[in-house]
Amino acid sequence: MDRLSGGALSLPVFHTLRSLVDLLPPVAAERALAALAPPGRAAADRVGALAVLTGAATCGGLDAAAAHAVVGVLTSWREEEDVYLYSRSLAEAGYADVALNCEAARFLAAAVRRCHGDASSLIDAAQWDFVLCSAVAWMQSCVESHLATEFASQHLATCVAELVSEVATRVDGVASEVATRVDGVASEVATRVGGVASEVATQVDGVASEVATPVCDLPADLAVEWREFFAEGVFTLLLPAFLNLAESSSGGASVVVALTLQAMSRAAAATPGELVLRHALPPRLLADDDSGLHDDMQTLLNHCCPLLASPHTCVQRAAFRLLSA
Numbered sequence: 001m002d003r004l005s006g007g008a009l010s011l012p013v014f015h016t017l018r019s020l021v022d023l024l025p026p027v028a029a030e031r032a033l034a035a036l037a038p039p040g041r042a043a044a045d046r047v048g049a050l051a052v053l054t055g056a057a058t059c060g061g062l063d064a065a066a067a068h069a070v071v072g073v074l075t076s077w078r079e080e081e082d083v084y085l086y087s088r089s090l091a092e093a094g095y096a097d098v099a100l101n102c103e104a105a106r107f108l109a110a111a112v113r114r115c116h117g118d119a120s121s122l123i124d125a126a127q128w129d130f131v132l133c134s135a136v137a138w139m140q141s142c143v144e145s146h147l148a149t150e151f152a153s154q155h156l157a158t159c160v161a162e163l164v165s166e167v168a169t170r171v172d173g174v175a176s177e178v179a180t181r182v183d184g185v186a187s188e189v190a191t192r193v194g195g196v197a198s199e200v201a202t203q204v205d206g207v208a209s210e211v212a213t214p215v216c217d218l219p220a221d222l223a224v225e226w227r228e229f230f231a232e233g234v235f236t237l238l239l240p241a242f243l244n245l246a247e248s249s250s251g252g253a254s255v256v257v258a259l260t261l262q263a264m265s266r267a268a269a270a271t272p273g274e275l276v277l278r279h280a281l282p283p284r285l286l287a288d289d290d291s292g293l294h295d296d297m298q299t300l301l302n303h304c305c306p307l308l309a310s311p312h313t314c315v316q317r318a319a320f321r322l323l324s325a
Contacts, residue, residue, distance in 0.1 A: 033073070047099045091150070098152045109165075148248045154260045161238070169270065172223075227272070236275070239275075240282070249261060265312075265318035266314070276322055277300075
Protein backbone atom coordinates (compact mmCIF):
# COMPACT_ATOMS: atom_id res chain seq x y z
CA MET A 1 0.00 0.00 0.00
CA ASP A 2 2.94 2.31 0.46
CA ARG A 3 3.40 2.24 -3.32
CA LEU A 4 -0.01 3.81 -3.92
CA SER A 5 0.94 7.36 -3.05
CA GLY A 6 3.56 7.85 -5.71
CA GLY A 7 5.83 6.36 -8.33
CA ALA A 8 5.08 4.51 -11.54
CA LEU A 9 3.77 0.98 -11.22
CA SER A 10 4.71 -1.78 -13.63
CA LEU A 11 2.24 -4.21 -15.18
CA PRO A 12 3.25 -7.06 -12.81
CA VAL A 13 2.56 -4.79 -9.83
CA PHE A 14 -0.94 -4.09 -11.22
CA HIS A 15 -1.66 -7.82 -11.39
CA THR A 16 -0.34 -8.28 -7.85
CA LEU A 17 -2.59 -5.50 -6.55
CA ARG A 18 -5.65 -7.00 -8.23
CA SER A 19 -4.84 -10.49 -6.96
CA LEU A 20 -4.49 -9.32 -3.36
CA VAL A 21 -7.19 -6.68 -3.27
CA ASP A 22 -9.78 -8.86 -1.54
CA LEU A 23 -7.20 -9.60 1.19
CA LEU A 24 -6.55 -5.94 1.95
CA PRO A 25 -8.17 -4.37 5.03
CA PRO A 26 -11.12 -1.98 4.50
CA VAL A 27 -8.88 0.98 5.25
CA ALA A 28 -6.96 0.22 2.03
CA ALA A 29 -9.87 1.49 -0.10
CA GLU A 30 -10.07 4.64 2.00
CA ARG A 31 -6.36 5.28 1.53
CA ALA A 32 -6.63 4.59 -2.19
CA LEU A 33 -9.53 7.03 -2.54
CA ALA A 34 -7.58 9.67 -0.60
CA ALA A 35 -4.66 9.17 -3.00
CA LEU A 36 -6.96 9.89 -5.98
CA ALA A 37 -8.68 12.99 -4.66
CA PRO A 38 -6.02 15.74 -4.74
CA PRO A 39 -6.23 17.58 -8.09
CA GLY A 40 -3.27 18.02 -10.37
CA ARG A 41 -1.45 14.81 -9.50
CA ALA A 42 0.50 12.98 -12.19
CA ALA A 43 -0.96 9.84 -13.74
CA ALA A 44 1.82 7.73 -12.21
CA ASP A 45 0.79 8.95 -8.75
CA ARG A 46 -2.86 7.97 -9.27
CA VAL A 47 -2.91 4.78 -11.24
CA GLY A 48 -1.94 2.41 -8.42
CA ALA A 49 -4.69 3.69 -6.16
CA LEU A 50 -7.23 3.42 -8.96
CA ALA A 51 -6.12 -0.16 -9.68
CA VAL A 52 -6.88 -1.09 -6.06
CA LEU A 53 -10.29 0.59 -6.20
CA THR A 54 -11.10 -1.10 -9.52
CA GLY A 55 -10.21 -4.48 -8.08
CA ALA A 56 -12.32 -3.81 -5.00
CA ALA A 57 -15.29 -2.70 -7.10
CA THR A 58 -14.99 -5.75 -9.35
CA CYS A 59 -14.97 -8.24 -6.48
CA GLY A 60 -17.69 -6.44 -4.52
CA GLY A 61 -15.35 -5.13 -1.84
CA LEU A 62 -16.32 -1.48 -2.35
CA ASP A 63 -19.63 -0.19 -1.01
CA ALA A 64 -21.98 1.92 -3.14
CA ALA A 65 -21.13 5.18 -1.37
CA ALA A 66 -17.40 4.73 -1.93
CA ALA A 67 -17.94 3.68 -5.54
CA HIS A 68 -20.09 6.77 -6.12
CA ALA A 69 -17.30 8.91 -4.65
CA VAL A 70 -14.75 7.36 -7.02
CA VAL A 71 -17.01 8.00 -10.02
CA GLY A 72 -17.27 11.61 -8.82
CA VAL A 73 -13.48 11.92 -8.70
CA LEU A 74 -13.12 10.42 -12.18
CA THR A 75 -15.74 12.84 -13.48
CA SER A 76 -13.91 15.80 -11.93
CA TRP A 77 -10.73 14.90 -13.83
CA ARG A 78 -12.37 16.22 -16.99
CA GLU A 79 -11.48 19.68 -15.69
CA GLU A 80 -7.78 18.79 -15.72
CA GLU A 81 -5.92 19.05 -18.99
CA ASP A 82 -4.60 15.90 -20.65
CA VAL A 83 -5.74 13.41 -18.01
CA TYR A 84 -8.02 11.56 -20.40
CA LEU A 85 -6.74 10.39 -23.77
CA TYR A 86 -9.83 11.39 -25.70
CA SER A 87 -10.05 11.33 -29.51
CA ARG A 88 -6.32 11.22 -30.14
CA SER A 89 -3.64 8.81 -31.25
CA LEU A 90 -1.99 6.90 -28.43
CA ALA A 91 1.35 6.70 -30.22
CA GLU A 92 2.92 9.44 -28.11
CA ALA A 93 1.09 8.68 -24.87
CA GLY A 94 3.12 7.58 -21.87
CA TYR A 95 2.65 4.24 -20.15
CA ALA A 96 1.19 5.77 -16.97
CA ASP A 97 -1.28 7.88 -18.95
CA VAL A 98 -2.58 4.88 -20.90
CA ALA A 99 -2.71 2.75 -17.74
CA LEU A 100 -4.70 5.43 -15.89
CA ASN A 101 -7.25 5.66 -18.71
CA CYS A 102 -7.54 1.87 -18.84
CA GLU A 103 -8.15 1.69 -15.10
CA ALA A 104 -10.72 4.49 -15.32
CA ALA A 105 -12.60 2.60 -18.05
CA ARG A 106 -12.44 -0.63 -16.04
CA PHE A 107 -13.75 1.07 -12.91
CA LEU A 108 -16.62 2.68 -14.83
CA ALA A 109 -17.51 -0.72 -16.30
CA ALA A 110 -17.61 -2.22 -12.79
CA ALA A 111 -19.73 0.71 -11.58
CA VAL A 112 -22.23 0.31 -14.43
CA ARG A 113 -22.43 -3.42 -13.74
CA ARG A 114 -23.37 -2.70 -10.10
CA CYS A 115 -25.78 0.11 -10.95
CA HIS A 116 -29.06 -1.60 -10.13
CA GLY A 117 -31.31 -2.29 -7.16
CA ASP A 118 -30.07 -0.65 -3.97
CA ALA A 119 -27.01 0.65 -5.83
CA SER A 120 -28.93 2.13 -8.77
CA SER A 121 -28.04 5.68 -7.67
CA LEU A 122 -24.33 4.84 -7.78
CA ILE A 123 -24.04 6.89 -11.01
CA ASP A 124 -26.09 10.10 -11.19
CA ALA A 125 -27.35 11.84 -14.35
CA ALA A 126 -24.29 14.07 -14.85
CA GLN A 127 -21.97 11.12 -14.30
CA TRP A 128 -23.88 8.99 -16.81
CA ASP A 129 -23.18 11.72 -19.36
CA PHE A 130 -19.49 11.48 -18.48
CA VAL A 131 -19.56 7.67 -18.85
CA LEU A 132 -21.20 7.75 -22.28
CA CYS A 133 -19.07 10.62 -23.63
CA SER A 134 -15.92 8.88 -22.40
CA ALA A 135 -16.86 5.63 -24.12
CA VAL A 136 -17.22 7.41 -27.47
CA ALA A 137 -14.05 9.50 -27.09
CA TRP A 138 -11.92 6.56 -25.94
CA MET A 139 -13.14 4.41 -28.81
CA GLN A 140 -12.16 7.22 -31.18
CA SER A 141 -8.64 7.12 -29.71
CA CYS A 142 -8.44 3.36 -30.31
CA VAL A 143 -9.54 3.81 -33.92
CA GLU A 144 -6.98 6.56 -34.51
CA SER A 145 -4.21 4.25 -33.28
CA HIS A 146 -2.95 1.02 -34.85
CA LEU A 147 -5.20 -1.45 -33.07
CA ALA A 148 -3.65 -4.48 -34.73
CA THR A 149 -0.09 -3.70 -33.66
CA GLU A 150 0.01 -1.21 -30.75
CA PHE A 151 -0.19 -2.64 -27.24
CA ALA A 152 -1.48 0.65 -25.79
CA SER A 153 -4.45 0.80 -28.15
CA GLN A 154 -5.19 -2.90 -27.64
CA HIS A 155 -5.19 -2.49 -23.85
CA LEU A 156 -7.44 0.57 -23.98
CA ALA A 157 -9.74 -1.02 -26.57
CA THR A 158 -10.19 -4.05 -24.30
CA CYS A 159 -11.20 -1.89 -21.35
CA VAL A 160 -13.45 0.41 -23.38
CA ALA A 161 -15.16 -2.53 -25.10
CA GLU A 162 -15.94 -3.95 -21.65
CA LEU A 163 -17.44 -0.59 -20.68
CA VAL A 164 -19.54 -0.45 -23.85
CA SER A 165 -20.81 -3.98 -23.23
CA GLU A 166 -21.87 -3.14 -19.69
CA VAL A 167 -23.60 0.08 -20.75
CA ALA A 168 -25.45 -1.65 -23.60
CA THR A 169 -26.52 -4.50 -21.33
CA ARG A 170 -27.71 -2.17 -18.58
CA VAL A 171 -29.46 0.49 -20.66
CA ASP A 172 -30.96 -1.81 -23.29
CA GLY A 173 -32.06 -4.18 -20.54
CA VAL A 174 -33.99 -1.38 -18.85
CA ALA A 175 -35.50 -0.30 -22.18
CA SER A 176 -36.67 -3.87 -22.82
CA GLU A 177 -38.18 -4.04 -19.34
CA VAL A 178 -40.10 -0.82 -19.94
CA ALA A 179 -41.36 -2.08 -23.31
CA THR A 180 -42.47 -5.34 -21.73
CA ARG A 181 -44.31 -3.47 -19.01
CA VAL A 182 -46.05 -1.20 -21.52
CA ASP A 183 -47.17 -4.20 -23.58
CA GLY A 184 -48.42 -5.91 -20.45
CA VAL A 185 -50.34 -2.86 -19.30
CA ALA A 186 -51.89 -2.38 -22.74
CA SER A 187 -53.07 -5.99 -22.68
CA GLU A 188 -54.47 -5.56 -19.17
CA VAL A 189 -56.37 -2.42 -20.19
CA ALA A 190 -57.96 -4.29 -23.07
CA THR A 191 -58.92 -7.15 -20.76
CA ARG A 192 -60.38 -4.93 -18.05
CA VAL A 193 -62.32 -2.69 -20.38
CA GLY A 194 -63.94 -5.64 -22.12
CA GLY A 195 -65.53 -3.41 -24.74
CA VAL A 196 -67.46 -1.23 -22.28
CA ALA A 197 -66.71 2.31 -23.36
CA SER A 198 -67.87 3.87 -20.10
CA GLU A 199 -65.16 2.02 -18.18
CA VAL A 200 -62.25 3.09 -20.37
CA ALA A 201 -61.29 6.24 -18.46
CA THR A 202 -61.40 4.56 -15.05
CA GLN A 203 -59.47 1.49 -16.14
CA VAL A 204 -56.81 3.45 -18.04
CA ASP A 205 -56.20 5.74 -15.05
CA GLY A 206 -55.80 2.76 -12.72
CA VAL A 207 -53.51 0.71 -14.93
CA ALA A 208 -51.46 3.62 -16.26
CA SER A 209 -50.17 4.19 -12.73
CA GLU A 210 -48.31 0.92 -13.10
CA VAL A 211 -46.34 2.32 -16.01
CA ALA A 212 -45.61 5.46 -14.05
CA THR A 213 -43.88 3.36 -11.39
CA PRO A 214 -40.21 3.42 -12.46
CA VAL A 215 -38.56 0.09 -13.19
CA CYS A 216 -35.23 1.51 -12.03
CA ASP A 217 -33.56 4.67 -10.80
CA LEU A 218 -31.64 5.37 -14.01
CA PRO A 219 -32.11 8.87 -15.45
CA ALA A 220 -35.39 9.12 -17.35
CA ASP A 221 -33.80 10.12 -20.67
CA LEU A 222 -30.79 7.80 -20.51
CA ALA A 223 -32.20 5.06 -22.76
CA VAL A 224 -33.31 7.62 -25.36
CA GLU A 225 -29.94 9.40 -25.36
CA TRP A 226 -28.11 6.09 -25.64
CA ARG A 227 -30.18 4.81 -28.56
CA GLU A 228 -30.44 8.08 -30.48
CA PHE A 229 -26.93 9.44 -30.04
CA PHE A 230 -24.29 7.61 -28.02
CA ALA A 231 -24.88 4.09 -29.36
CA GLU A 232 -24.41 5.27 -32.92
CA GLY A 233 -21.27 7.19 -31.95
CA VAL A 234 -19.74 4.15 -30.26
CA PHE A 235 -20.75 1.34 -32.61
CA THR A 236 -19.99 3.28 -35.80
CA LEU A 237 -16.39 3.26 -34.57
CA LEU A 238 -16.32 -0.12 -32.84
CA LEU A 239 -17.84 -2.29 -35.57
CA PRO A 240 -15.27 -1.55 -38.33
CA ALA A 241 -12.43 -1.73 -35.77
CA PHE A 242 -13.64 -5.13 -34.57
CA LEU A 243 -13.97 -6.50 -38.11
CA ASN A 244 -10.51 -5.25 -39.09
CA LEU A 245 -8.90 -6.77 -36.00
CA ALA A 246 -10.78 -10.05 -36.45
CA GLU A 247 -9.73 -10.31 -40.09
CA SER A 248 -6.09 -9.51 -39.34
CA SER A 249 -6.09 -12.17 -36.61
CA SER A 250 -7.62 -14.93 -38.73
CA GLY A 251 -4.35 -16.86 -38.70
CA GLY A 252 -3.94 -16.70 -34.93
CA ALA A 253 -3.29 -14.00 -32.37
CA SER A 254 -1.11 -13.15 -29.41
CA VAL A 255 -2.52 -13.39 -25.90
CA VAL A 256 -3.07 -9.63 -25.77
CA VAL A 257 -4.88 -9.52 -29.11
CA ALA A 258 -6.96 -12.55 -28.12
CA LEU A 259 -8.12 -10.73 -24.97
CA THR A 260 -8.92 -7.65 -27.04
CA LEU A 261 -10.89 -9.78 -29.50
CA GLN A 262 -12.93 -11.31 -26.67
CA ALA A 263 -13.92 -7.91 -25.30
CA MET A 264 -14.59 -6.38 -28.70
CA SER A 265 -16.57 -9.43 -29.84
CA ARG A 266 -18.90 -9.08 -26.87
CA ALA A 267 -19.33 -5.36 -27.54
CA ALA A 268 -19.85 -5.85 -31.28
CA ALA A 269 -22.52 -8.46 -30.57
CA ALA A 270 -24.41 -5.77 -28.63
CA THR A 271 -24.69 -3.54 -31.71
CA PRO A 272 -28.36 -2.60 -32.18
CA GLY A 273 -29.88 -4.19 -35.27
CA GLU A 274 -30.78 -0.89 -36.86
CA LEU A 275 -27.15 0.25 -36.64
CA VAL A 276 -25.93 -3.01 -38.18
CA LEU A 277 -28.26 -2.46 -41.13
CA ARG A 278 -27.14 1.18 -41.42
CA HIS A 279 -23.46 0.31 -41.17
CA ALA A 280 -20.69 2.47 -42.64
CA LEU A 281 -18.32 -0.38 -43.50
CA PRO A 282 -16.01 0.04 -46.48
CA PRO A 283 -17.58 -1.50 -49.59
CA ARG A 284 -16.65 -5.13 -50.18
CA LEU A 285 -18.22 -6.48 -53.35
CA LEU A 286 -16.99 -9.51 -55.26
CA ALA A 287 -17.23 -10.27 -58.96
CA ASP A 288 -19.18 -13.47 -58.32
CA ASP A 289 -21.77 -11.93 -56.00
CA ASP A 290 -25.12 -12.95 -57.46
CA SER A 291 -27.44 -12.74 -54.45
CA GLY A 292 -29.31 -9.73 -55.80
CA LEU A 293 -28.99 -8.01 -52.41
CA HIS A 294 -28.42 -4.30 -52.02
CA ASP A 295 -24.73 -3.35 -51.99
CA ASP A 296 -24.80 -2.41 -48.28
CA MET A 297 -26.25 -5.77 -47.30
CA GLN A 298 -23.86 -7.66 -49.56
CA THR A 299 -20.94 -5.74 -48.06
CA LEU A 300 -22.06 -6.75 -44.56
CA LEU A 301 -22.27 -10.39 -45.64
CA ASN A 302 -18.84 -10.30 -47.26
CA HIS A 303 -17.32 -8.83 -44.10
CA CYS A 304 -19.02 -11.13 -41.60
CA CYS A 305 -19.49 -14.49 -43.32
CA PRO A 306 -15.76 -15.38 -43.46
CA LEU A 307 -15.55 -14.72 -39.71
CA LEU A 308 -17.90 -17.62 -39.05
CA ALA A 309 -14.85 -19.80 -39.74
CA SER A 310 -12.55 -17.76 -37.49
CA PRO A 311 -10.26 -19.73 -35.16
CA HIS A 312 -11.62 -17.56 -32.32
CA THR A 313 -14.96 -18.73 -30.96
CA CYS A 314 -15.82 -15.27 -29.67
CA VAL A 315 -15.45 -13.86 -33.19
CA GLN A 316 -17.67 -16.59 -34.61
CA ARG A 317 -20.41 -15.74 -32.11
CA ALA A 318 -20.16 -12.02 -32.79
CA ALA A 319 -20.31 -12.55 -36.57
CA PHE A 320 -23.39 -14.75 -36.17
CA ARG A 321 -25.04 -12.11 -33.97
CA LEU A 322 -24.33 -9.38 -36.52
CA LEU A 323 -25.71 -11.48 -39.37
CA SER A 324 -28.82 -12.24 -37.31
CA ALA A 325 -29.60 -8.57 -36.72
